[in-house]
Structure formats: structure tokens, C-alpha cells
Amino acid sequence: MWIKFSILMLVALLNLILGILISIKNQGKEKFIKYFVLLYFSATIWTLGLGFALLITDANLFLIIARVFYVAATVIILSFFMFSVHFLYSYKVNKVLKYIIILFTLYIFYIILSGDLFIGVYEYRGLMHELEDSTLHLVYGIYFIGIMIYSHYLLFSKYHKSQGVNKSRLLFVIIGTAISFVLGTFFAWYMPYINKHYLDWIAPIFVFFMTFSISYLLFKKENE
């Protein structure tokens, strides 16, 4: 338990550090930087939430923490979506699609924050574990994966139209985020969906791929 907790605290710290580094190094006024920093800060809170949830013995406190990490996870995917819209230049999202995403997001926040509609809790061997309503869990998965796919579609279409240095920037971002999101979603959503919650703590570790690819862009030395 303490090993898992320590790993998650380390991951949370790395996310926080990289979020701070990006905001310091790229202190321009670009919107996409602000959204990407928000993504990293949300990932920090999500990871901290998952970490502390491993140790909680009080059901009420556990429910609060579970809501916090679900909200953080939702902010992660939303900030990634906004990042993909604004990276390099702003993509004009279809109005109907925009309203669907807004309404769906409001519904998601509603189900996370209201009572025990979505998130429940049970005790096992002295520790608390979350238990989601399976239908709403599926709805949450559709929401998360849908936005993830659409965001990557936006990045891919920008990649296809890009040239020069922007093409390589996009490639690093796409590879890093795609691997992180796919593996993260598998362990954080799919495994709990098939009642294997005990592996959800692994999901934050895959943020490492995104961290690695962005760090490479930020710090690589050029041959002059």
C-alpha cells in the first residue's frame, strides 16, 4: 500500500513540476499553454486523489476524495480538448458539437457531485474502495473517450496540414498524449468497469509518456 502511495506521490510531484516548468519557460500569452498547464495541475490533483484514496478508512471522506479525483479527471480531458482546439491556431469547432460537449460536461459534473448517483463506496479489508454505478460509469467512459478521440482528431488534422517545425511539435504531442490517454483510460476506466479496481492506481503512471515527450520538446539541445 505504501509503495503504491509513494509511487503516486512521486508521479503527482513530477506532474506539478512539469506544469510549473511549462508555465515558466513558455510564459507567452498563448491559450494552449494555459490549457496544457491546467491539464498537468488537474493530473496532479487526480493522482493525489487516487493516492490518498488508497489509505482512507472513513467512508464519507472517501466519497469526497473520489468526487475530487473524478472532477479532476474530467478537467484533464476538458483541458486537453481545449488545448487541442487552440494548439498553434484555434480550430473552429462545429457549433452543434460545442453545445453537445457543454451539455454533456454539465451532466457529467452533475452525476459526479450529486449524492451517490454515480459513485458509491464499499469496505474491503479495512480500506475503502469506490463502486460506480455501471450504467453511469459507461456514460462517463463514452464521454471521456469521445472527447479524447475528437481531441486527437483535431491534432491529427493540424498535423496533416502542418509544415516544418510545427509538424514535429505536433508529432511529439500526439504520440505522448495518445499513449498516456489510451493506457491511462484502460487502467483508470476500463479495469474498474469490469470490476478490477485494484489496478486503477497504475493509470497516472502513464502520464510519464506525455511528460517525456513534452520535456524532450522543452529541453532538447540543438546542433548549432
Added chain:
Amino acid sequence: MNKVLLIFYGGNQLSEKKGSFVSVEKESDINKWMQAIPEISLMAQIKTVFIDRNNKILDKDNIKKLIHYIEDNIDKVDGIVILNDTDTIPLLANQLFWQIQNPSKPIVITGSNVIEQDNEFLPDLSFKANLINAIQVVNSDLNEVSVIYGNRVILAPKIVRTKLHDLNIFKSIDKEYLAKIDFGLSIKSRIKDKRKAKYYYDFKYDFLFFNTVPDIKILEVLLNEDSNLKIIVFKALPNQIIEREKLVKVFNLAQKNKKLVIFYNQIGFGKDFFKDTILTISKISPECLTTKLSWILGKTKDEKKIRNLLKKNIQGEFLN
């Protein structure tokens, strides 16, 4: 949304998928060109200006027109992007660096690099990206005359071309960049005196720049009292510094015929034994030196003032 003034001064060939180019050769071509790069219209409100140079890139009237457009519009926009042929970007950038001092908004120069090799036109690998990133620079607080190409934003006095065709064809002489495009735009702020923007419309190229010191007999003709040439700049190589007698002869000849002789060496002079006699200038790029001298000659003909201004570090133009 930010407002950007996009000035078509040259170097604007956009490659299309089929291997052909879209370029602006007259004002009516602008619409079609803008349709080929819709991304920049999503980033900012673009106001366009076309300057018909008649193939005279550094012609005085064309440069004056360019400065005039910049001065008239800079307060109405968030920044200015100038498109120019890559071959003359270093000279144009340095000229504008001297003619527009302390700009109140970013003035970013970039261009399309189309080269002909083995009877084939090689398209630019970076132009679209350069344009998009130039507008990103406009959105920052980099109130300088700078050049963006590839992933580098370079201050005009430091720019040097190092490659014919590549992602980055320019580099900074001292490897210090105003900004770099990595994940976003990493800006390295430059300490500048807070002064009001100044626009200078006059500059004169009444001098010759030699890459070496010619034979004294040739110089006797050039430095003749009756010749119109008033100033000569010689690029002095280390062995020529050692050949002190030759340099002193040149100086005496110039002094006798009331000409100003300047010795230049980019890396520096080992010993300033010329001090109050021959004017030596170092640690400045050749493009920056020639444009600085042209700017000075636009202000004054007084030799003492010319010497003082050349030696003075006015805008951080001298390299470390």
C-alpha cells in the same frame, strides 16, 4: 482577437500540394494567397499591405515606404509581420533595426526560401510554420525587430545565414536567441532601456566595404582627394593587423585626403594600438555595421560624430 499587419515585401511563395506555388506579385493576388493559408486568419485579424519593390529590395524609396507603413499602422495593430526573400533578410532586418529604434510592438521578419537546384525548384520546408509562429511572436511582448525562421527567433544584429536549404537556415552569431519554438514560445527577455520608438527615414550608403585591404596603388586611386568616396571600411584579418606599416600608410593617405578609414574585424582586435588614429570596430556583424553606418550617415556628416556613434553601443548591437 489580435490584429496583425502583414506586409508583402517579397519572399511569399507558398507551396501547394501539387508542387506548384501561390505567390503575391500584385495586390490582387493577396486573396488567393490568404486562402492557401487559412490558419493565420484563425489566429489574428490580418490586415495586408503590398509593396511593389520592382525587384529593388534595399532601394531607399522602398525602405522608406516600408518604414512609413510601419509607423502609420503600428499603433493600430498588435504587431507587424514582414515577408521578404530569405537572401536579403539579414540586411533588411538590420536596416530596419537601425531605422526603427525601440519599436512599441513586435516587428517580425520571415520569408519563403525557394531555391533552384539541378533545374528543379525546391519548395520551402518551413514557410507555413514560420508564418504561424511569426503571429505567435506578435502575440508575445517581444517588442523588437526580429527574424523568425524554423524554431529560432533571432535579434537582427545577431543573424547570420548558415545553410542554403534546411529547417533552420539562420542562426545567431553568439548562439543567444530572443526566443525559441519548442513546445510553445520560450522567450529570453532582453534588458532594454525604456525609450520612445524612433523612426528614421534617412540613410546613406556613401561608403565602400572591402573584405580585404587592397594594394596601396588601388587605394591611392580610391582615396584620391577628388574622388566622391568619403568613407571606406576594410575588413581586417589578423595578419593585416600585424602588417602595421601597411595600415599606417593607408591611414596617412586617407588622413591627407580627408577620408575616413575604418578597420573592421568581427572577432576583435588583439591590441588597440591604433587608438586615436585609425578607427577600429569589432564584435558586430558586417550587416549590422554597414546598416549602422548608413543610418549614422543619414544623421550626420561630421567625422567626429560618425566615429563616436560607430563606437557607441546604442541598441545592444555589439556581440559578447
